[in-house]
Amino acid sequence: MTVTTDTFIRAELISFAQDPGNGNAPEPGSLVHYADGLLWLKGQHIHALGDFAELSPSLAENAGVLDYRGKLIMPGFIDTHVHYVQLDIMASYGRQLLDWLNDYTFPEECRFANHAHAVALSNAFLDEMLRAGTTTAQVFGSSHPNSVDAFFTACQTRNLRMLAGKVLMDRNAPQGLLDGASGIADTERLIEDWHGRERLGYSVTPRFAPTSTKAQMDAAGALLRNDSSLWLQTHLAENSGELDWVAELFPGSRDYLAVYEEAGLVGPRSTFAHGIHLDNGMRKRLADRGASIAFCPSSNLFLGSGLFDRDAANEIGMAYSYATDIGAGTDLSGFGTLKSAYQVGQLRGQPLTAWQGFYGLTHGNAKALSLHSHIGQLAPSFDADFVVIDPCSTPLLSRRIDHCTTLGERLFALMMLADDRAIYETWAGGQCQHRRDNI
Structure with missing residues (x-):
């Protein structure tokens, strides 16, 4: 008893x-x-x-x-977008997004083929999250399935409510990170093992459109259609160079968001990190589908990506949340995230009150993740x-x-x-x- x-x-x-x-x-x-x-x-x-x-x-x-x-x-505190596998490359000399991925992110993530390394970093990351007052996060692993096994095991040991997923990427990255035909099968196995287990949930995780073929993104969309309790996390419209690349890779799509819409990846449990370079039509389409943007202010400042427009989001009714985006983000602390969000708001003429900030970091972020009946x-x-x-x-x-x-x-x-x-x-x-x- x-x-x-x-x-x-x-x-x-x-x-x-x-x-x-x-x-x-x-x-x-x-x-x-x-x-x-x-x-x-x-x-x-x-x-x-x-x-x-x-x-x-x-x-x-x-x-x-x-x-x-x-x-x-x-x-x-709740963090809606963070890469645990990038903990050790925080504060790497600032480049813009695509150079930063190639110079720092991809080489670092190759290390997670080693299970012992994934275990050690999972625990180090959770120690730092808890030190910063963060009790729930939506987390990117690497493309190695053991990176998610290690992370969820560490979360289960501590009885944490966490969302996470294995990165899907089958092109435009080092060979050691490409998951090819096994990516979806590995994701299905991870969902079976971990989704809904105690306080854990699975986020289907294509890194971003340039590193997934249309076939892989379509398969990810099929996973979401088959189980509406799953989450989706990816990146959208962070950097102008990224937008140009997506336009080259997907010439038949009307815009960046349409690439994800065509694959069935845009819904009420979908989180798109950044969303800086959006027009109002894209914001309205996100709002209509109940999707949300993860506003990552310290990362956006660090990489020089741009300034998120909260007023435009509010006027259209597009949901957004607050996130650290470690490792491009410069602070694991929710306090630090809100400080950067305030500074971004000042540059845009959009002051952020403490009421808005702490609501966003708690109830607001929980609502964005459809967890507001629990946390x-x-x-x-x-x-x-x-x-x-x-x-x-x-x-x-x-x-x-x-x-x-x-x-x-x-x-x-x-x-x-x-x-x-x-x-x-x-x-x-x-x-x-x-x-x-x-x-």
Whole structure:
């Protein structure tokens, strides 16, 4: 018989029940905030939350309460687009996209033919994710199936909710990365072994149109048609040189997005990384099919790819999420992603509020991945995946927080000044999976 353990945590609680809107204050009913709150866990789920003074009388007299006053708890951060196999090439000298792939990415990914290397990097990547407060991500492996076996095994050991997939690529890459006729068969086997197993899900993963033949993309689309519970992740319209290449490779397609549409890859569980160089027609087609763009601000700045247009997406109703895109991204931290997103917004004249940022990093990203009934909020029955944030983790951040008079100011200071040192603890599946070393 399994005994469900109760855990009680006292702290400031912050969560978003819905989109807070574009104003300087969140829309009524969107923000859940308890300045002195109690988070009550039963096993790996949230049982209740509320004001400490109101909820604590219902606890047993001898109930042990973890006292984290002075800290704040949010839902675990979610990363919608990241390459775990590129962890070791972060901060490689910046080239534009296609040169960067050839000079750094492809040689690095060839190393994942070695299973021991894939195991080591899977665990190192998850350690860093949890250190940064990220509890769920949608992850690219390499084209080697063992890269996904290793990653999912590491996630299962830690009881994490993760999406991942083996890269499909059968042309225009080094021979050691091409999967040829075996790519779809390997994907089918991985889906059978891992999709829906505990808290894991499979994302069908053609790298991008230039590295997959039409036949391979059509076969990937068939997988999605046969199982609507699968996810799809790939890249779209990141770099102007990439657009020119796609036009040469697919002269019969009206535009880049049409290449994916013709293969049946555009749907409500489809995530297209970047989406910088889109016109409004393409945005509307994505919106109509319920697909989303993963906005990767630090990567876009690092590679000089361009500035994502949030206002155009909002006006048309195209969904987008926030992502690190490691290894071209320069920060594993959700705080760092939001800081870069704010800077991109400033360059475009599209200011990003802290309300929008932290909603996006939690509930918004969960919604983009169709996981919003499980994660992204502090709410009863949701997975107990959350971060404990120390707003006084560095002397500078502490000084700034001391001068803040509102919650919005404090959240904005965190968005701009915090890093992984501010993550005091990361909980996933009702267990503390990372605790910060003393600083």
